[in-house]
Amino acid sequence: MSDRPTAPDPDRLKDWEQRTEVPLFAAALVFLTGYTVRVLAPAGAQPWRDIALALVAATWLLFAVDYGVRLRLSGQGRHFVRAHRLDTVVLLLPLLRPLRVVKLYTAVQQRREQPRMSLYARVMTYAGITTVLLGFSAALAVYQQERGAPGSTIRTFGDAVWWACATLTTVGYGDAVPVTPGGRVVAAGLMACGLALLGAVTGSFSSWLLQVFTREDEKRPPESV
Amino acid sequence: MSDRPTAPDPDRLKDWEQRTEVPLFAAALVFLTGYTVRVLAPAGAQPWRDIALALVAATWLLFAVDYGVRLRLSGQGRHFVRAHRLDTVVLLLPLLRPLRVVKLYTAVQQRREQPRMSLYARVMTYAGITTVLLGFSAALAVYQQERGAPGSTIRTFGDAVWWACATLTTVGYGDAVPVTPGGRVVAAGLMACGLALLGAVTGSFSSWLLQVFTREDEKRPPESV
Amino acid sequence: MSDRPTAPDPDRLKDWEQRTEVPLFAAALVFLTGYTVRVLAPAGAQPWRDIALALVAATWLLFAVDYGVRLRLSGQGRHFVRAHRLDTVVLLLPLLRPLRVVKLYTAVQQRREQPRMSLYARVMTYAGITTVLLGFSAALAVYQQERGAPGSTIRTFGDAVWWACATLTTVGYGDAVPVTPGGRVVAAGLMACGLALLGAVTGSFSSWLLQVFTREDEKRPPESV
Amino acid sequence: MSDRPTAPDPDRLKDWEQRTEVPLFAAALVFLTGYTVRVLAPAGAQPWRDIALALVAATWLLFAVDYGVRLRLSGQGRHFVRAHRLDTVVLLLPLLRPLRVVKLYTAVQQRREQPRMSLYARVMTYAGITTVLLGFSAALAVYQQERGAPGSTIRTFGDAVWWACATLTTVGYGDAVPVTPGGRVVAAGLMACGLALLGAVTGSFSSWLLQVFTREDEKRPPESV
Structure with missing residues (x-):
């Protein structure tokens, strides 16, 4: 905690991460659906395939923007990339994105105050x-x-x-x-x-x-x- | 124990479960035998295959009746289904039924007071x-x-x-x-x-x-x- | 220790087991060698194959005699068979016999007083x-x-x-x-x-x-x- | 520590091992590279293949010399061979040599005083x-x-x-x-x-x-x- 350059605004980063949690997860599902349609749609259904490609590209752009914003807010530069290695991998291989469902699942469960x-x-x-x-x-x-x-x-x-x-x-x-x-x-x-x-x-x-x-x-x- | 609706008659449920333990296990063996005969009997042995099918259907009906009675006695409705997820799966896939042998084996061993x-x-x-x-x-x-x-x-x-x-x-x-x-x-x-x-x-x-x-x-x- | 019928002469059984340990292990090696020769010898080398078969039969007889003597000395009858289940399996499948090398290895190591x-x-x-x-x-x-x-x-x-x-x-x-x-x-x-x-x-x-x-x-x- | 013949000069052995650590690792990399080139070079690139073979032979000689020197310095003879069984295997199968990278990695990390x-x-x-x-x-x-x-x-x-x-x-x-x-x-x-x-x-x-x-x-x- 103390041996890294202090983030200029850790609260804003936390705030951003909490606010974008659900939208980003929805985007990940859209990405997965888009990729699924792109791969599984029959060759004849060209319009569907085009829509799917557009969705995949748009959601990937979203992920890139989110990564950029978090990199900025953290103010850590290279340290952020090293500390969030998994996020970096996920950015390059967005197919792994829906794995965030685990994080969301934990968050939802904590809100509901369910018996653990x-x-x-x-x-x-x-x-x-x-x-x-x-x-x-x-x-x-x-x-x-x-x-x-x-x-x-x-x-x-x-x-x-x-x-x-x-x-x-x-x-x-x-x-x-x-x-x-x-x-x-x-x-x-x-x-x-x-x-x-x-x-x-x-x-x-x-x-x-x-x-x-x-x-x-x-x-x-x-x-x- | 306290965060679920109290069962109207937990003793009767326990009583039912203890009484049906051995008969249900016998029924499970009959089911497995019936299914085995149905699958392995040569195509020519039609009467045997019909008997086997009848046995399978009859024992499955028994399992369904037992599940219904326990659901009733517990008085828990949806909670019972969730709390006994494994039982529900076993009802739909009765081939897994003989796995109850483990339960019976424990019970028998406890009665015999054998060294554990x-x-x-x-x-x-x-x-x-x-x-x-x-x-x-x-x-x-x-x-x-x-x-x-x-x-x-x-x-x-x-x-x-x-x-x-x-x-x-x-x-x-x-x-x-x-x-x-x-x-x-x-x-x-x-x-x-x-x-x-x-x-x-x-x-x-x-x-x-x-x-x-x-x-x-x-x-x-x-x-x- | 106390809930089984006491053996009439546990010392003689122990004595027998200690004395036969090395000879029986040698017999197990002979058995394995004999079986190996029997299986791997070319079809033309009939005399070798016959010698191997004789060795296999003779050593198996030795194992049977040892099992019988130990069953006698223990004086436990059916209990002996149950308590020495592994020995019974090994009698029927003598190819597993050389697994006793583990027991011998421990014994030898203990005698040599080697650092463990x-x-x-x-x-x-x-x-x-x-x-x-x-x-x-x-x-x-x-x-x-x-x-x-x-x-x-x-x-x-x-x-x-x-x-x-x-x-x-x-x-x-x-x-x-x-x-x-x-x-x-x-x-x-x-x-x-x-x-x-x-x-x-x-x-x-x-x-x-x-x-x-x-x-x-x-x-x-x-x-x- | 006390049940083995005391080494004549344990400090010199340690010194030797510390000094040769980096050069030997470099030699191991050269060995691996040489072997890789030897195996993967196209049949036409004969000069490269010859250079690779020479490198492999030279580095292997280096490993043999290092083993000999350490055997000498330890003054333990047969005991050294038994105590350094892994080193002996690595000498015979030098392809495993680069596994020393693990040792080096630890050493480097210790010098850098990085948080563990x-x-x-x-x-x-x-x-x-x-x-x-x-x-x-x-x-x-x-x-x-x-x-x-x-x-x-x-x-x-x-x-x-x-x-x-x-x-x-x-x-x-x-x-x-x-x-x-x-x-x-x-x-x-x-x-x-x-x-x-x-x-x-x-x-x-x-x-x-x-x-x-x-x-x-x-x-x-x-x-x-």
């Missing part, structure tokens, strides 16, 4: 939401790369979703596999994330299970120590 | 029973979807069981793979469960192993610290 | 030895089942070892896959063990790594808390 | 660097073995990198698989490392995630216990 889920339930919920969004985005991106490629085994969007399932769980049947360089780069990214998510789900589920059994043990009188 | 297994042994036992039942059910369901499909690589029930083994362990050879949309949906469900089970088995086995070695260390005098 | 390895090092060493032995035995058994099967992809012993590596690590390329029922049963067993070993290695390696880093942290004065 | 990364961040950083270097080295070695082999599915260096990704994450599609004995040995090594890294990344990521959530819980007043 247990630690493990939250980790599993967030990891689950992240997996579904990542898998869907990767399936879209891979499908876009692969559908026209010669020798491709991913010919329908259903194949791409099936491929994403098999990859995220590290099962990897190999019946649907990207063959283009672009598709393989997306796949490598998904694999790395799949590993990390595997770690989170694995860790929290087994910790939770052990906790459940430990608690059960404590309830019963220890007649058989 | 260690924490890790129980987690591993339950995860093991769940794996075998899940794998068998998934193999049945996938076999039903795939056996007639063109280009299918799962042609016998043995292939389906082999596929289930390779999927649950996330090995995923890819020599037997579902190709129909229905089969792939079942497979995606099995993969997700495979991951979760992997977490439970992995976590408890390695915890147990570390415990064993730690205990061994404590027994020996620390001559080589 | 750390907890994690021991878990990893034992899991490693077990993996290598299991993988080798499974490769032998699968090779025996598969080599003559039509459409088999495991045609040399090298293929079988390669298949065992890919299976134990759950990579599962699918280029070498058992196609016979016998081979698939062996493979399913190896997969289950692969999962368990994955858990042990994964758990102990990551625990060890975290310990190393934690210790390093404690050494350095906390100048940057 | 958290425990989990460091484990993940080191495991990440190790993975990338191991994967790249294995891809190079497998490509060298496989490119000319009949029936090979790894025909370009891109294929080799793709294969390394799928192997390290244990996904294992099986579309690119080594078929030569040499390539399979490299692959088996990479698989074992992939498992260990999976353990480290899995363990530290999930521990970190749980820590983050636990800390968050502690910050909020416990209104809903």
Whole structure:
């Protein structure tokens, strides 16, 4: 907190971030929808494809503007880029944008003053939401790369979703596999994330299970120590 | 406990659940047997297939009646559905019903006043029973979807069981793979469960192993610290 | 300790077990060697194959005699079979016999009064030895089942070892896959063990790594808390 | 510390190791570059290939000399070989040499007096660097073995990198698989490392995630216990 140049107006930055939270999330959904339509619309539906492209471009511009404003408000320059590395990556790969849903979900839950889920339930919920969004985005991106490629085994969007399932769980049947360089780069990214998510789900589920059994043990009188 | 509408008669609900435990488990076994016969009986054995279908329908009706009675007795309406999400899923996918064996197994063990297994042994036992039942059910369901499909690589029930083994362990050879949309949906469900089970088995086995070695260390005098 | 029928002569059982430890391990090695020769010897080397078969039969008889003597000495009957479930499995599947090397290794190390390895090092060493032995035995058994099967992809012993590596690590390329029922049963067993070993290695390696880093942290004065 | 023959001049050994740290790392990079050029240079660029071979040989000689000097300075003989098992392996498989980057990275960070990364961040950083270097080295070695082999599915260096990704994450599609004995040995090594890294990344990521959530819980007043 003290070893970085003090921001000129941290309150205005916080204010901006709170105000733009919901609109930006809506924009992220529009972006995802636009990209989905762009990729999945049949070749004949040209007007739809054009509208989708326009939406994607417009929302991306929005994200860029938001990033610029926050960079300004923070007054940190290079430090901001380093401290918000994830935001920078998301700007360059806006398909990851809807992952902000996790942040919004937390915010909404805090406002509603709902009884909090247990630690493990939250980790599993967030990891689950992240997996579904990542898998869907990767399936879209891979499908876009692969559908026209010669020798491709991913010919329908259903194949791409099936491929994403098999990859995220590290099962990897190999019946649907990207063959283009672009598709393989997306796949490598998904694999790395799949590993990390595997770690989170694995860790929290087994910790939770052990906790459940430990608690059960404590309830019963220890007649058989 | 206090932030939900109080049930009108929690004792009657508990009573009902205790009384129906064994009959419902028997019904679940009948359901699984009926479904197994329905799927595996040769096309010629029409009467057997009809009996099996009747059994499946009758037991499913039983489950629905039980769910309705419990919903009534709880007097919680929508809250009951949310609090018993797993029961609701099991009602819609009755093939998962025999998973209740775990509950029964615990109950039986408690009645017998047997010396309790260690924490890790129980987690591993339950995860093991769940794996075998899940794998068998998934193999049945996938076999039903795939056996007639063109280009299918799962042609016998043995292939389906082999596929289930390779999927649950996330090995995923890819020599037997579902190709129909229905089969792939079942497979995606099995993969997700495979991951979760992997977490439970992995976590408890390695915890147990570390415990064993730690205990061994404590027994020996620390001559080589 | 107190809730089982007391053995008539526990000292004689212990004595027997200590005396037979080394000879039985030697017999297990002879068994493994015999089985290896039986499987890998070229079809022309009939005398060698016959000697190998005789060795396998003789050592198996030895194991059966040992099991019988221990069952007698314990005087527990059915309880002995239940308490030594692993021994019973090993009697029926003598290929798992050399796994006793782990027990012997511990015994030898204790006699030599060597400075003990750390907890994690021991878990990893034992899991490693077990993996290598299991993988080798499974490769032998699968090779025996598969080599003559039509459409088999495991045609040399090298293929079988390669298949065992890919299976134990759950990579599962699918280029070498058992196609016979016998081979698939062996493979399913190896997969289950692969999962368990994955858990042990994964758990102990990551625990060890975290310990190393934690210790390093404690050494350095906390100048940057 | 006390149960080994005392080194004649431990200070000189330490001094040597500190002085040679940076030059040896530079040599390791030269080695890796040389090997990369040797493997990837087109067949026509003979002079480049010859220069690369010379570089590889020269740097390997450097490593051998360093090992010899350290063996001398330590004055421990056989004990040195056993205590520095990893160094001995690295001498025989110099492709693993650049893994020393991890050591150097720590040293550099200590000199700069930078605020230390958290425990989990460091484990993940080191495991990440190790993975990338191991994967790249294995891809190079497998490509060298496989490119000319009949029936090979790894025909370009891109294929080799793709294969390394799928192997390290244990996904294992099986579309690119080594078929030569040499390539399979490299692959088996990479698989074992992939498992260990999976353990480290899995363990530290999930521990970190749980820590983050636990800390968050502690910050909020416990209104809903």
